[in-house]
Amino acid sequence: MISPSQSKQAQLQSSQLEIRRMRAPDVAGVMEIESVSFGRHHWSEESFYNEMNNHVGRYYSLVQTGAPTGSPELLGYCGFWMILDEAHITTIAVRPEFRGNALGELLLLHILERSMSSSIHWATLEVRASNYNAQNLYYKYGFNSMGVRPRYYQDNQEDALIMTTSDICSAPYRARFQQLKSALQQRLSGLPKGYGV
Numbered sequence: 567m568i569s570p571s572q573s574k575q576a577q578l579q580s581s582q583l584e585i586r587r588m589r590a591p592d593v594a595g596v597m598e599i600e601s602v603s604f605g606r607h608h609w610s611e612e613s614f615y616n617e618m619n620n621h622v623g624r625y626y627s628l629v630q631t632g633a634p635t636g637s638p639e640l641l642g643y644c645g646f647w648m649i650l651d652e653a654h655i656t657t658i659a660v661r662p663e664f665r666g667n668a669l670g671e672l673l674l675l676h677i678l679e680r681s682m683s684s685s686i687h688w689a690t691l692e693v694r695a696s697n698y699n700a701q702n703l704y705y706k707y708g709f710n711s712m713g714v715r716p717r718y719y720q721d722n723q724e725d726a727l728i729m730t731t732s733d734i735c736s737a738p739y740r741a742r743f744q745q746l747k748s749a750l751q752q753r754l755s756g757l758p759k760g761y762g763v
């Protein structure tokens with residue numbers, strides 16, 4: 567069982583990480599992270615199996631390669647829908663004890679890189695109005711709040727902020743993206759296998 571109060575792990579290096587398409591055996595680990603990340607409102611196992619077969623869906627697992635015995639392999643995951651020229655981010659989460667180590671940022675960067683290489687121009691998402699940690703991550707990558715979906719979350723009737731980037735293929739966005747990517751590369755000593763693929 568994961569406890570958010572477990573101590574933060576040491577910074578992982580890119581050589582210890584891999585991003586790959588989510589597969590059925592990952593779902594058990596995904597569900598562990600889901601339940602501690604999204605409370606009662608989390609997705610079911612069935613939702614993930616369906617999403618892995620959704621032709622517009624792209625779901626990725628971030629794994630620790632050669633994880634020491636007793637240490638989890640699956641550290642996080644993300645997913646998005648490719649709808650015409652838009653990437654709609656449906657999920658992103660990191661195992662609590664590994665948060666604050668740039669892994670959430672790595673997953674978001676991966677989605678954006680993957681989207682740019684598919685000539686997608688816009689990234690959008692919904693986020694809980696109270697989820698400031700996630701909102702900070704999105705603001706860092708140029709998302710802006712474009713409106714509110716009132717009482718979007720059924721568990722507590724919380725509003726969702728609708729967040730959208732500017733054109734991610736534009737020169738100004740790419741310049742900003744490259745700066746952030748370089749800083750992340752420095753922090754992780756490179757980018758992991760599978761990044762952007």
Ligand SMILES: CC(C)(COP(=O)(O)OP(=O)(O)OC[C@H]1O[C@@H](n2cnc3c(N)ncnc32)[C@H](O)[C@@H]1OP(=O)(O)O)[C@@H](O)C(=O)NCCC(=O)NCCS
Pocket residue numbers: 603604657658659660661664665666667668669670671672692693694697698699700702703704706
């Ligand atoms: C949101 C989430 C994915 C971030 O992952 P993470 O690995 O902890 O975050 P990172 O270390 O990559 O941080 C990247 C940026 O996010 C923001 N951020 C992350 N944690 C933060 C915190 N505790 N306080 C303030 N900002 C925070 C910052 O902008 C940070 O950039 P910085 O390092 O330059 O300050 C993670 O907190 C999570 O899994 N939360 C639960 C699931 C969730 O809410 N998902 C989003 C649904 S919309």
